Structures are given as C-alpha cells and as structure tokens.
Amino acid sequence: MSLAALVQKISQDAKIAAREVAVLPTSVKNKALAAIAAGLQQQRSLIEQENQKDIKNAQQQGYPRAFIDRLTLSDKVINSMIQGLNEVSQLPDPVGAITSMWKRPNGLLVGRQRIPLGVIGFIYESRPNVTVDAAALCLKSGNAVILKGGKEAIHSNLVLSSLMAQALASTGIPPTAVQVIPTTEREAVVELLKLDEFIDIVIPRGGEGLIRFVAENSRIPVLKHYKGVCHIFVDSDADLEMAETICFNAKVQRPGVCNAMETLLIHNSIAPRFIPLMFARFREAGVELRGCPQTVALDPQVKPASEQDWGYEFLDLILAVKIVPDLEAGLAHIARYGSYHTEAIITENYRNAQRFLNEVDSSVVLVNASTRFNDGGELGLGAEIGINTSKLHAFGPMGLEELTTTKFIVYGSGQIRQ
Amino acid sequence: MSLAALVQKISQDAKIAAREVAVLPTSVKNKALAAIAAGLQQQRSLIEQENQKDIKNAQQQGYPRAFIDRLTLSDKVINSMIQGLNEVSQLPDPVGAITSMWKRPNGLLVGRQRIPLGVIGFIYESRPNVTVDAAALCLKSGNAVILKGGKEAIHSNLVLSSLMAQALASTGIPPTAVQVIPTTEREAVVELLKLDEFIDIVIPRGGEGLIRFVAENSRIPVLKHYKGVCHIFVDSDADLEMAETICFNAKVQRPGVCNAMETLLIHNSIAPRFIPLMFARFREAGVELRGCPQTVALDPQVKPASEQDWGYEFLDLILAVKIVPDLEAGLAHIARYGSYHTEAIITENYRNAQRFLNEVDSSVVLVNASTRFNDGGELGLGAEIGINTSKLHAFGPMGLEELTTTKFIVYGSGQIRQ
Numbered sequence: 013m014s015l016a017a018l019v020q021k022i023s024q025d026a027k028i029a030a031r032e033v034a035v036l037p038t039s040v041k042n043k044a045l046a047a048i049a050a051g052l053q054q055q056r057s058l059i060e061q062e063n064q065k066d067i068k069n070a071q072q073q074g075y076p077r078a079f080i081d082r083l084t085l086s087d088k089v090i091n092s093m094i095q096g097l098n099e100v101s102q103l104p105d106p107v108g109a110i111t112s113m114w115k116r117p118n119g120l121l122v123g124r125q126r127i128p129l130g131v132i133g134f135i136y137e138s139r140p141n142v143t144v145d146a147a148a149l150c151l152k153s154g155n156a157v158i159l160k161g162g163k164e165a166i167h168s169n170l171v172l173s174s175l176m177a178q179a180l181a182s183t184g185i186p187p188t189a190v191q192v193i194p195t196t197e198r199e200a201v202v203e204l205l206k207l208d209e210f211i212d213i214v215i216p217r218g219g220e221g222l223i224r225f226v227a228e229n230s231r232i233p234v235l236k237h238y239k240g241v242c243h244i245f246v247d248s249d250a251d252l253e254m255a256e257t258i259c260f261n262a263k264v265q266r267p268g269v270c271n272a273m274e275t276l277l278i279h280n281s282i283a284p285r286f287i288p289l290m291f292a293r294f295r296e297a298g299v300e301l302r303g304c305p306q307t308v309a310l311d312p313q314v315k316p317a318s319e320q321d322w323g324y325e326f327l328d329l330i331l332a333v334k335i336v337p338d339l340e341a342g343l344a345h346i347a348r349y350g351s352y353h354t355e356a357i358i359t360e361n362y363r364n365a366q367r368f369l370n371e372v373d374s375s376v377v378l379v380n381a382s383t384r385f386n387d388g389g390e391l392g393l394g395a396e397i398g399i400n401t402s403k404l405h406a407f408g409p410m411g412l413e414e415l416t417t418t419k420f421i422v423y424g425s426g427q428i429r430q
Numbered sequence: 431m432s433l434a435a436l437v438q439k440i441s442q443d444a445k446i447a448a449r450e451v452a453v454l455p456t457s458v459k460n461k462a463l464a465a466i467a468a469g470l471q472q473q474r475s476l477i478e479q480e481n482q483k484d485i486k487n488a489q490q491q492g493y494p495r496a497f498i499d500r501l502t503l504s505d506k507v508i509n510s511m512i513q514g515l516n517e518v519s520q521l522p523d524p525v526g527a528i529t530s531m532w533k534r535p536n537g538l539l540v541g542r543q544r545i546p547l548g549v550i551g552f553i554y555e556s557r558p559n560v561t562v563d564a565a566a567l568c569l570k571s572g573n574a575v576i577l578k579g580g581k582e583a584i585h586s587n588l589v590l591s592s593l594m595a596q597a598l599a600s601t602g603i604p605p606t607a608v609q610v611i612p613t614t615e616r617e618a619v620v621e622l623l624k625l626d627e628f629i630d631i632v633i634p635r636g637g638e639g640l641i642r643f644v645a646e647n648s649r650i651p652v653l654k655h656y657k658g659v660c661h662i663f664v665d666s667d668a669d670l671e672m673a674e675t676i677c678f679n680a681k682v683q684r685p686g687v688c689n690a691m692e693t694l695l696i697h698n699s700i701a702p703r704f705i706p707l708m709f710a711r712f713r714e715a716g717v718e719l720r721g722c723p724q725t726v727a728l729d730p731q732v733k734p735a736s737e738q739d740w741g742y743e744f745l746d747l748i749l750a751v752k753i754v755p756d757l758e759a760g761l762a763h764i765a766r767y768g769s770y771h772t773e774a775i776i777t778e779n780y781r782n783a784q785r786f787l788n789e790v791d792s793s794v795v796l797v798n799a800s801t802r803f804n805d806g807g808e809l810g811l812g813a814e815i816g817i818n819t820s821k822l823h824a825f826g827p828m829g830l831e832e833l834t835t836t837k838f839i840v841y842g843s844g845q846i847r848q
Contacts, residue, residue, distance in 0.1 A: 031765055031791070034789075034791070035788060035789055108788075114810055116808075116809070116810055120799055120803065120809075122809050122810055125787075127791070127825075129821040130791070130821050208645070212820070212821040213821065213822075227626070227649065228649060231645065231646060233651040233652075233820060233822055234651075251844070254844040257844065257846055258844065258845075258846055260846075261846035261847055262846075265846075265847055347449060365841075369543075369839045370453060370526075371449075371452075371453055373449070373452070373545070373548070373837075374837065375837055375838060376837065376838040376839075376840060377837060377838070377839050377840070378839075378840040378842055379840065379841055379842055380841075380842040380843055380844055380845075381538055381840055381842025381843075381844070381845040381846075382845065382846045382847050384846070384847035385538065385840060385842075385845070385847060386838075390534075390847065391534070391538075391540050391838060391840070392532055392534055392540055402630070402651060403547040403548050403630040403631065403835050404631075404651055404822055404823055404835065405822055405823020405824070405835060406823070407545075407835045407836060407837055408837065408838050409838075417821050417822065417823060417825045418825060419791075419792065419793055419794065419795060419825055419826065420793065420794040420795070420804075420809060420826045420827075421787045421794075421795050421796075422794060422795065422796040422797065422799055422803060422809070423783075423797055423798075424796055424797055424798040424799025424803075425798055425799075426669070426672040426675065426676065426798055426799070427676075427798075427799040427800065427803070428675055428676055428679035428680075428683075428799075428800045428802070429679055429683055429684075429800050429802035429803060429808065
C-alpha cells in the first residue's frame, strides 16, 4: 500500500469510528480509559523495551541529553500517564449537554447541543507520553483521533498505540478510534492535511517550524499557536511588591514554556522605584536583561535591546524590558508585538484594570496574576490538549469542551416555512 | 501598486481598524448602521446609475435574465437593504458579554468574554445587496470586513462601498473597517487567502466552485458549506398528513436553496400508504421523482434513481426517494450521503425522535418540522451571514454571536503559579 493510500485508509476508518464514538455513553468511555491505564500498568516492561529502541537510536544519532530525557518513558512518566487517564476519566463529559434552548413564536423549540468535532488529527513532536494524554482527551470528548508523533519516538508510539487498541477493543469501542500513523515519513503529514473529507480539525504541537509547516500545508482548519510572547505591564498604580512577585514567577518559574513572560513593560513614573529591586532579583536568578534606552539609562548594567528583542520568544532566562509613558503606549506595544497568547497588567487602578481586560486582544488577559496561569488545568478546564491563538471557537487553552462544537436540535409539531 | 500590494494594504488597514471597532460602544455602531441606511436612502439615483453600468455589461455579455435580476439594485432591493440595516441595529450586541465566570481554589476569578473575531474576509458572488447586509453584521459584531464580490457587480459594490465609508467616517469609525477590494481580478482572492497574518476568518458564499476554490487556496480558516443535501426520514409512526405537509414544504416552497429537501427516505411499512397521496401532490407541483427499485415497484411512473442521485443537490424540482427497512438504514443513508447541513425526521415515536436528534451529524436536526428552518432568522439568531458545515465554533447558521469568539479574562489579587 502506498503511503497516501495508507493515510487515506486510516482517515476513512477514523471517520467511521467517529460516528460510533460520538454517541458512546460516558461510562463506556471511562471504562476504556481505565482499560488503557490497566494496560500501561501491566505492560511496563514491554513499553520500556520498545522505548529503549528509540532511545538507542537517538543516542546513536547524537541527540542532546535534554531531548533524550523527553523521549524517555520512565516508570515515573508511565505513572503520570496513568494518573492523567484517571483524571480525564473524572472530568465531566461535555457531549450531549444542551447549552441553551429557546422557543420560537411558531412553537419550535430550538436548542444547541454539544457534539464532538469528529476526527482530530494530532501532530506532535518528541514526548511519547503525549500520545496517551491526547488520545484520552479526544476519546472522552467523543472524538476519533489520528496521531502522528515525531520520528524519533516511533517505537514508543507504536507500542502505546497497540496497547490502546487492545483496551478499546476490550470495551467494545472500534480500535480505529485511536490510531497512530505507523511511519516516520513527513510525507504522511502532507497527505493527512489534504483529507478534509475525513478529518475535521488538526492540532499541531511542537516547535514553530512544525506548526508553520502544518498551517501552510493544511486544507483542514488548524488549532494552533506559533509562539507565546507574553507581556506584563506594571502600571503606575501597581503594588510594587506584588508586581515583583508576579513578574519573577512569570519569567523564572519555568522560562522554557509558552506562557512565560518575554517582555516587561514598566510605567515611566514607577520605573526608578521598581527597577532596582526587581532587576536585582532577576540577576540573582541568572536572568539576562535587555532594555530600551530609558531602562539602560536607569540601570547601565542592562544590555541595550535590539528591535528583534521586541516580540521575541526567548524561551530562556532572557527578558526584554521597556519603559512606557502610559497605559496607552503599553497597549500599543502589545498590539504591535504580542502573539495573542497571554498578557497581564499589575495595577491597583480600577479603570486601567478594566481597560486592559477589555482592549487586549489575547486568549488570556489577567489582572494582578502571573501569565503562567494560561493553562487548561490552572484555569479550571480540567486538562488541555493545547493552546489556540487563532480566532476560532477555542481561543486559549483547549480542554474537553473545546474539543466539541454545538449543533442545533429542533423539536417541532408540524411547522412549515411560510 | 501591484495587486498583491493593494490587497496587503487593504488587509493591514483592516487589521488596524479592527482594533478600534472591537471596542466601540453599541450606540456608535448603531449610529453607523443608521448613517449607512440614510446614505442609501439619499443616494438612490447614484446607486441605480452605477448599478446600470453592471447591468449593461452583463446584458452585453449575454448573461441570463435570472442573473441580471439578481444583479439589479431596484428600489425594492434598496428598501430591503435599509430594512436589513435597521433590523441588525435592533439586534443585541454580542460583544463584551461574559458567557460564564467561575472562581478557582486560589481565588482567581476566571471568565469567558465574547470578543469579535477580528478581520473577516467575505467572498461572494453576484448579488450586490449582500455587500451591505454582510457589512452590517460584521460591523455590529465588532469586526472589520474585507469584501470581494463578483466581477459582474463591481460598479455597484464600489458605489455601496464609498457610501458606507462616508457613513463610517461621519460617525468617527475608521472607514477601513468596511472595505471592498476594488478589482475584478480573481488573483486578488488568491492574495487575500494568504494573509493569515491580518485576516482571521474567511466566509465564502456562492456556488460550490467558488467555495472549493477558496477552501483549497486558503491559509485562513474558512467557514463554509459546499452544498445542502437535506434528507427527510418519514418514520413508520409518522402522522402521514403532517409528513405530507412538511415534505411538500421542504421540497417545493423554494427548491433552489440549500435547505430544501433533496432526498426523501420512507419507512418500508408506511410506504404503500404514504406514497400515493404524497407523490400525487408532488406531481401536481411539477416535481420530478427518482426512486429506488422498491419505490418504482410501488409507483411505476417514478423514474429509477441512479447512484448519482443519492447525495446530489438538485436545487430544482427534482427529488430522490428511497424506501428503507428501518430507522437504522435511514441513519446509515444519511451518514453516507448527507452533507452535514439539515436533516429531519417525521415521527410520533419518542425513542426514534430522540435517537435521530442524537445520532444525526448535521448542523440542524429537526423532528416534525421542515428542513427550510435552517436559517438564522427562522431559528431566532436574528440574521445570518451564512451557514457553516465545518466543525468549528459556528456549526449551522451564523448570526452575530457566531461572528465572535471568547477570550479568558482573569481577575487576580497577586496569584503566582506554584
């Protein structure tokens, strides 16, 4: 079978399975999640054995240590997959909920009912545990899923896939509801992205290169974010102690993730008071600071920022700092350089807080809280499959509900159109 | 300026305008709608004069009468545009509504707030009145819009565009919030569809050819439906009189539209009773019937249906008819040949009604009512810009609310991520 034919067959099978999965009772879906968890528990040695093949290959090809860490399905990682399955099992099932219902003058009862999206194409890079995490969310939300992981994790992904297929079959669910594309060729992704007839939504997760590749080649709508260039604006009326705590958390707690702060905007009038303590704390944590001329004037140890540093996702202990004359200028900077991801204001001023919430065009906008809260779990969605910054139904973190849409259901009693 | 540069400039300007339009008070948006209506009222002769150029060109090029009718901006059509503007003005403004809000254990107040999509690309065919109708919906929902109409309506669209720009400017709204691409070249559409940096959503409206062209060339998510192949299933427990009335309405009232019935599925057990009266009525209205072998056996005047007739959008007084042994077979036929658009069941059986609503994967699913109700106005959305059968946030008719999405807003008091 050619690669194109293989991908087509997988997608067709997924579409058929999706019809069944869409109407499964919650209890059956939870049973399947439990069966997958039990499979992982029982087959630890098999999983580790297959995972070793990937690790050995990666080592031979000279991948860096951090990469191999992410690739490794240790006992701890297997435990976290099992825990994830249990957590998803406990989340409420979004499918079938009537989100609203109203009566028309002609007596028609019109409602909107949550339904699964259908078939989700999930394209991701190295970590093989994501294979199980993503499958669990798709299954619980009544979707079929086609998974295409990184080539370096192919043995791991295939053994997890076969475990999940067995678990599904044992609970009477078509195993084609969760499929891993069994090839390392990138051409498979290109083929997949053409199949808008069978696949409803594509979610890529990984580096900006992967995501751009998917967006540019897809005929299917893509839920994605390219990057998270998160800003914090410290207002003239900020509680400076709170500002220091939040900015430190947003930059330092986990600098390599998309909801970490990349640019700090400081109101002119408090900069001389705020900068000394804040920068001392950043330096202690090893943060490299790159500032606008005014910042450098206040603290000559700061490296001058280049134009490239604005709107740049460092994903590292590096921070761009700009002093602005007012909220207006802060909003303009965010509008120009932001990535629609996460922005926060630190202020005690009521009007500025409301204005910031209202005008900033980002998936999550916060007052007096860390940007690190842009996360499905932290915001109360239970779990997330990713964060979307396209203006589609799911702007921001995507949990179970964001893997559904609604259809209209209409209860009539013989109505016709006049 | 090259065509590509022109389209890029228009799109960039739209994005800048979108930021302003997003936060306009409802009263200002309504004032702009009123100003557009007043402009149409005052400039009737100018509009008709420009429209005449399009009509003359179309006549010279031998376009059919029906096409020229659709192209004509008669006094009646101008009145309907004015009425449409007034209606949209009276609809509630969806922007800013908090759709839900909850408190996290750490005290964060997390809410979802409706925001505009941003910049909408609207690509459509002949009728120039759509230029104003679509602009009104986009403006009221806080979006900027770029309109690309058919080449045959270019003079009409440009005069309407200039009227709208004046009206916007007179109310202090950037005129670039509503722009018509001033060219007849299709290449402009290709350029537009690349600009995912500036445009958030594309909505094509027109024939299947146009829509496929847009879907295949777009890097921006597309809200669309290719076709409406609507089915009605007449169950064994149907009230046959009601079934007759609804099926007649769904096929005959306006056969050329996407929510008209194209295939009638009849339960085996009532076919012999239902068919004689129903078919007599269809024939009286000039409906051509194409049936499965069983249908032909019951009524030899029926032409045998070919495989092509299933899942075909006739948009005409032609109906495909199939007798099925049970609901299961009806559901399977719809799953195979349906277009995710509109499906109805006629039944007095509670369980079958609920099962049909639950299992049919269409944007609108009805019990005992005509498929013709898949329409934003009829379902109570106020108005619609189109119907979407992709599984995005707006599955079905799209009114004002469907031209928005939500962002997360978070009220904190110093929270950081642990």
